[in-house]
Amino acid sequence: MSDQDADEAARTLPLRHSDDIQGDILAGFRKDHETVLLLRFPDDLAPVRNWLRRLIPHIATTRQVAAFNAEYSTARHTLAGTDPAALNATWVNVSLTYAGLRFLMDEEPFPDQQPEGVQAFVKGAFARAEINGDDGESAPGEWLFGRADQPVHAVLTVASDDQAKLEVRASQLRVAAARAGLTVTFEQVGATLPGERKGHEHFGFKDGVSQPGVRDFDRPDPRDPIHVHGKPGTRILPAGEFVVGHPKLTGEAPPLPEWTRNGSFQVVRRLAQDVPAWWAQAGAARRQLDKEGIELPPGTGTEWLAARAVGRWRSGASVAHNPNAEPPTKPGAPDDNLISYVDDPEGHTTPHFAHIRKTNPRDGIGGDFTNADTRRIIRRGIPYGQPFDPAAGTGHGPDADRGLVFIAYMADLAVQFEFLQQAWVNNVDFLQPETGNDPVIGKDTDVNLKLDTNPEGKKLHFAQFVRTEGTVYAFAPSLSTLRSLAG
Structure with missing residues (x-):
């Protein structure tokens, strides 16, 4: 320069x-x-x-x-x-x-x-x-x-x-x-x-x-x-x-x-984070939808249901832009972050309970970003512990300590972090009655999964498998x- x-x-x-x-x-x-x-x-x-x-x-x-x-x-x-x-x-x-x-x-x-x-x-x-x-x-x-x-x-x-x-x-x-x-x-x-x-x-x-x-x-x-x-x-x-x-x-x-x-x-x-338990319940919830005859896109499995809970696929690709399947990863492409919820008011694509919608509802409240922008925090988290992989030996099993060191910065603890936790993450009536808590980081909850084929919604239970330890x-x-x- x-x-x-x-x-x-x-x-x-x-x-x-x-x-x-x-x-x-x-x-x-x-x-x-x-x-x-x-x-x-x-x-x-x-x-x-x-x-x-x-x-x-x-x-x-x-x-x-x-x-x-x-x-x-x-x-x-x-x-x-x-x-x-x-x-x-x-x-x-x-x-x-x-x-x-x-x-x-x-x-x-x-x-x-x-x-x-x-x-x-x-x-x-x-x-x-x-x-x-x-x-x-x-x-x-x-x-x-x-x-x-x-x-x-x-x-x-x-x-x-x-x-x-x-x-x-x-x-x-x-x-x-x-x-x-x-x-x-x-x-x-x-x-x-x-x-x-x-x-x-x-x-x-x-x-x-x-x-x-x-x-x-x-x-x-x-x-x-x-x-x-x-x-x-x-x-x-x-x-x-x-x-x-x-x-x-x-x-x-x-x-x-x-x-x-x-x-x-x-x-x-x-x-x-209790990784095997969280994924086991995602699988159980997906099988429940099949058992009760809820019409789903063909070929969808546990990953589809887990992506609904998070609002993104594992790669970071949003459900909003890729509702039924995870797209191929494109090296060098920017993060999939240009997301709007205005055209998804009922949460049929990105559920109201989805983690990324709970923590950053974007323009999904009142049609603009003002509500969300005043609640943003800067996150600097990093994982601790070994990945869950029992075949890899000691420290990789289900009982090993693992999770996230969550560090965040903001100008107001009450208006930003605490508001997110209380009014959005752990509010079962977020955006609509009986939406449910955040199924990733929130408390034990029933969430209401709404789809175009099932607009009234289907209750699915998510137990709490992220535990605060300090x-x-x-x-x-x-x-x-x-x-x-x-x-």
């Missing part, structure tokens, strides 16, 4: 060049290997501030991560889709819980009247479990981390292209924390799945297909400026939906202290705020 091109990019996409916003919020780490460390502070403030002061030079900025990702994408395109082994980096991000912020500030972080999103942050995820549908086996008393009796003050996210380099950096961070008196209360290791499973979650579906674009960070398509260049259907939203202190889609955000500017609220969850609400401050906290 010439100096002139660089100057033009900095002028038109200023957030891409931010050295104040931490990496992974707007510019995702997008690494094959990741470790999340949950830390508890000691009682003495001085060593914690010294620890933070020494950590800050190692924290990735948006500028650094965005520049690397651009170089990596260019190299990968040159290599016809092969990962460039010579290009690798290791990134670090830090976030603080309410308890961590209050400890470092030595005073109340939010002294004025608190909007609902801040109240959620202050109370913590364990106190908001009912809102998020975390009960039964997902109740906070069963969690591995984030319980009321298990304080977390800081979250370190370490990500790398190289597993050995990740382990070295994680070890260095553990040692530095221990020297300052910090305790690692929980450590979660994640990695992309191997081979053809890369980019997919454990149920087998391509993950992260639908992410929002961000104004002043993502380059708009000159012919379709509401979407990201080269990514049809990826809508560009104001940065204030994800980063505090920036313009929002619908007016001004609730006033927050100046120190929150250029920071982002973060949700960290461990979601365990949740933490945190805030990823700007670099300038971190320096202030360390000072």
Whole structure:
């Protein structure tokens, strides 16, 4: 890139060049290997501030991560889709819980009247479990981390292209924390799945297909400026939906202290997945349709029913565009994301209960995208555990730990993440009465499958086979705020 091109990019996409916003919020780490460390502070403030002061030079900025990702994408395109082994980096991000912020500030972080999103942050995820549908086996008393009796003050996210380099950096961070008196209360290791499973979650579906674009960070398509260049259907939203202190889609955000500017609220969850059980019930539901004489497209099997539950086929191809069969994969083709639900109001093609429609109803509410756009979150999840494959030996069986390390960023915990969980994912009357909960990540439910051949619908039962095993609400401050906290 010439100096002139660089100057033009900095002028038109200023957030891409931010050295104040931490990496992974707007510019995702997008690494094959990741470790999340949950830390508890000691009682003495001085060593914690010294620890933070020494950590800050190692924290990735948006500028650094965005520049690397651009170089990596260019190299990968040159290599016809092969990962460039010579290009690798290791990134670090830090976030603080309410308890961590209050400890470092030595005073109340939010002294004025608190909007609902801040109240959620202050109370913590364990106190908001009912809102998020975390009960039964997902109740906070069963969690591995984030319980009321298990304080977390800081979250370190370490990500790398190289597993050995990740382990070295994680070890260095553990040692530095221990020297300052910090305790690692929980450590979660994640990695992309191997081979053809890369980019997919454990149920087998391509993950992260639908992410929002961000104004002043993502380059708009000159012919379709509401979407990201080269990514049809990826809508560009104001940065204030994800980063505090920036313009929002619908007016001004609730006033927050100046120190929150250029920071982002973060949700960290461990979601365990029972892969064989989920697929077994999808198969049972498909056989039930046959038994009851429901007319289905010829040649459809369990994959067809599972695709209805998700809203996509395993490859990421949408049911909206490919209702009866998964299309051949086209290397280099953009993600199938230019989707509208206006012509499918009854959910005969993409069911109202489908995971992608529940979490992003697009223009399916009121005929426009406003409702959906104000609820978007930026997701940075990565799988943990080995793929389900009993023939592969130890660690691959049905009882092995596996699931998703769910990490998300947003400007308001209540308006975005909690609303999604309560009003859409676990709302049986979403869009229409008796729609059912999300059959992928939602609570135990009956869903109502409607088809052109069966417009009244057919009830199918989906038990809950994604279990919450821990949740933490945190805030990823700007670099300038971190320096202030360390000072």
